[in-house]
Amino acid sequence: MTHPLIIVGAGIAGLWTALHAAPRRVIVLTGAPLGTGSSTGWAQGGVAAALGDDDSPALHARDTIAAGAGLVDEAAAHLLAEAGPAEIEALYGFSAPFEREADGSWSLSREAAHSTARVARVKGDQAGAGILAALIRAVRATPHIEIREGWRAAGLIPDLAGGCAGVIAFDADGLRHDLLASDVVLATGSLCGLFGVTTTPASSQGQALAWAARLGAVIQDPEFVQFHPTAIDVGRDPAPLATEALRGEGALLIDRSGHRFMRGVHADAELAPRDVVARAVHRQVKTGRGAFLDARAAVGAEFPERFPAVFAACMAAGIDPRAQPIPVAPAAHYHMGGIATDLDGYTGVPGLWAAGECASTGVHGANRLASNSLLEGLVFGRRAAEALKLTSARPITPLPAEPAPALPADALHELRGAMALYAGVERDGAGLSRLLTLIDALDDLHGQTDALVAARFVAAGGLLREESRGGHFRADHPATDIAAVHTRLTLAGANAVAPMTIPLAEPAE
Ligand code: SIN
Secondary structure, eight states, X not given: OOSSEEEEOOSHHHHHHHHHSTTSOEEEEESSOTTSSSGGGGOOSOEEOOOSTTOOHHHHHXXXXXXXXXXXXHHHHHHHHHHHHHHHHHHHHTTOOOOBOTTSOBOEEOOTTOSSOOEEOSTTTOHHHHHHHHHHHHHHXXXXXXXXXXXXXXXXXXXXXXXXXXXXXXXXXXXEEEEEOSEEEEOOOOOGGGSSXXXXXXXXXXXXXXXXXXXXXXXEOTTOEEEEEEEEOSSOSSOOBOOTHHHHTTOEEEOTTSOOGGGGTOTTGGGSOHHHHHHHHHHHHHTTOOOEEEOTTTTGGGHHHHOHHHHHHHHHTTOOTTTSOXXXXXXXXXXXXXXXXXXXXXXXXTTEEEOGGGEEOSSSTTSOOTTOHHHHHHHHHHHHHHHHHTOOOOOOOBOOOOOOOOOOHHHHHHHHHHHHHHSSSSBOHHHHHHHHHXXXXXXXXXXXXXXXXXXXXXXXXXXXOOSOBTTBOBTTBOSOOSSOOOOEEOHHHHHTOOOOOOOSSOOOO
16 A cells, blocks of 8 residues: 555645545544544634735735744745635635625634734634534545544654655554555644643644654754734633634733733734734733733624634633633744745655645744634645645655654653743743753653654754744843844754753742
């Protein structure tokens, strides 16, 4: 069975790639039941695309490039923006229930750092769930796609000639299968589950980065993690999100005394770039002044109809957002960095491709523009599928391979706490060194597990980047360098990054 295309992951990037790869036979592996376990289903805001009369792909690309703080690949941003409207039409054709106005135009939300309303939405905050349901109906009805639900991928099989020869997977009964394939697409999503509090499924722990790196792939910009400023702060992990579209509708960020603190931070106040808002909210929380999203005037009584997911999450926590401000704090939300690919998703490792959040095409640079991620999954998933259709089967000779050991739960807990503390919204060299030292110690105890490899990339990239840019803020290097340079690390390169010599005293947290 060497000719099928294997796709690991069943979020928007994996399923869109699968749908467009015909006539190739596709096997999609998903450890969780379809529709669960991917960040796509949790997305609230929607899909950014230049759909309004006052908008254009050039303007969308310009906003994407500006948000990315010098590190966006401009060709990728233009591809993304130009393909956006047609991808929304295509999804609509698959019955994704995007909202439309009475005159037939798209209903569009405004989100931070977009110069106009540009986010196609589904029932207010139901975009991810609505889109995923439509994609699942489509893949289930498509003969060239075989979905293996409950099949957990656990690593890649190396090829004798170099590159990838397939995937090690465990089925729902825990039986191991070595699935040989001349092409594998990784579409496993995020690594934000490595952080103490995340808005993504907890299982999203950067597994694909570790697998690809072991086969020699380059990991690009791993230090760039986006923290969403308004995760609902009610002690839940993963934390429910209060979508940025609420701020687009006029919801305000206030402290415990009712002061609107973003006005003193940025001219765009609540709609400043996400990294700016995240740092301001982080400082509010850290200094005890508190941060709350006040949607009483902007949304008020219409909350249950207009933002049902946020409303339900608030009410479950005993907060009525029609009458009370919502307590918020930043949480790890999106990984801008990932497995370096070209614009067709090819990693440079023979037989290995990546799409969606686990890939780094360079389209997000140092800070992703809100709601560009679902679009990225569509645009670059389709491009990978188109390229893979033209790829003929390569001969493969699989080498013996074993999955990496798993990180025990208590060690994972310790790692997640350290990632949040030392590689969070604000970092510094001493903290990142403490994190690397912990990762070294956990490696010694448990081996190079996937979680530890992915965490190491973030820590090493953060330590090497002695500047602040986009989502990466170094308190000890607050300025931005004139030249914007990508971090590109192999596994050997990440392993060679040593902690700084640091004082023994604990940080004054
Ligand atoms: C949100 O709805 O605020 C999240 C949108 C995104 O992360 O792109």
